[in-house]
Amino acid sequence: MSGNPEALLADLDDLAKALGHGFRDGSLLLDAVTHPSLMGLERTGRGGGRPAQGPGLAYERLEFLGDRVLGLVVAEWLLERFPAEREGALAKRHASLVQREALGRVADTIGLGRHLRLSPAEASSGGRNNRTILADACEAVIGALYLDGGMDPARRFIREAWASQIERVQPPPLDPKTALQEWAQGKAKALPTYELVDQTGPAHEPEFRVRVRVEGCEPVTGTGSSKRIAEKQAASALLRQLGVQVDG
Template sequence: MIPTAISPDRFQALADALGHSFADQALLLEAMTHPSIDPDARGVATFGYERLEFLGDRVLGLVAAQWLLEEFRDENEGALARRHTALVRRETLAEVASRLGLGRYLLLSTGEEESGGRDNRAILADACEAVIAALFLDGGLPAAEKFIRRAFADQLSADLRPPLDPKTALQEWAQARGKPLPRYETVSRTGPDHDPIFEVRVVVEGVQPFAAKGASKRVAEKHAAAGMLAAIDQP
């Protein structure tokens, strides 16, 4: 039985939006079930969407890689890698989920509902990956690929220039002005070993240093570079 949180009509509307008729409806329900839902209240969805999210990330990565090879035959590995990063990043996933209206189909706990979970970008990105996995498990790679190529088409063609990650963009900005390469300094490390928070400062000659935090040094460096680029008004 489909849980009352998603009526049969709404379930069908969601399946239609995804362009797939599910043989195993439990897969799609699992993809829409937030981990905050009590296990005893999940109905046919044995788990929350986290397991499917894990698989969907890999399926999206594979399909996106093949798609980019087809579309940009003259680009080298570095350019393709930057495009791939932009296509599978969480911001892109959230945009796709928002456009599809996935938020209104989510099964959320009362707390998540009241805190705006249906519009939470992180939750939407997770749900989008889970949906991709549900399509893959129910209809194989062709079903998942069909959805990805349709749902992500706008993101693929939005900018024909390979996007740069913030650290690379800041490095190129500095080099173009004859400055030394950006220098990243670890300011602090706080939090428990299993959940650390790093603060990193980026220094570029002639520019006000910028500090940012992240769950790893790499993430903190990326955020610091992005912050400095914003401060010097660079895209």
């Protein structure tokens, strides 16, 4: 990018179009693509950009805001998209959609890397392709959208940019113990209890047998080379007995 402030803003026209928003305050978008590594250089006049103007020049503050805006919009969207899903599953979907990998994919889609303003050292070390930097800057861009136009442009961008991901993402499979616990809670029953029945075999190759009990159900046992594995086997067996699909 050029060092002239007007030229810097003009260089971001393509990014603004990718975001689907005409910025009234272009400096917000400029801040959103400015890496903190550039701040020290600009304070000394060696960064080739506009002079430092205190907090907010780099993307960190906008990243802080954008993270919250993204979280809210995704939460709102998930409630709408999956109206019958329970809180636990929604939380897992939400975590997947706001994590660094998801943000990085969106950053790639809008070509954010080529617009980043980095110090020479950061640029030479591959900063434009750094997944953490891209994710942080993507959140900052969302913060800039919110500050410039309010929730509507931020929501519109997020829903368009994350559309393919929200359809693809699935909550991580529950392990059998967690699935059994959630089943019991859903039936207003006490939590499952596990009891070690016995341990056989030599010390280097033990076999554990564990019994699981849930109120109103026949106890079931499971075996394994550790207590944890035996507990999971017992939980799986009880879930199958109950006709509940077991994920793992």
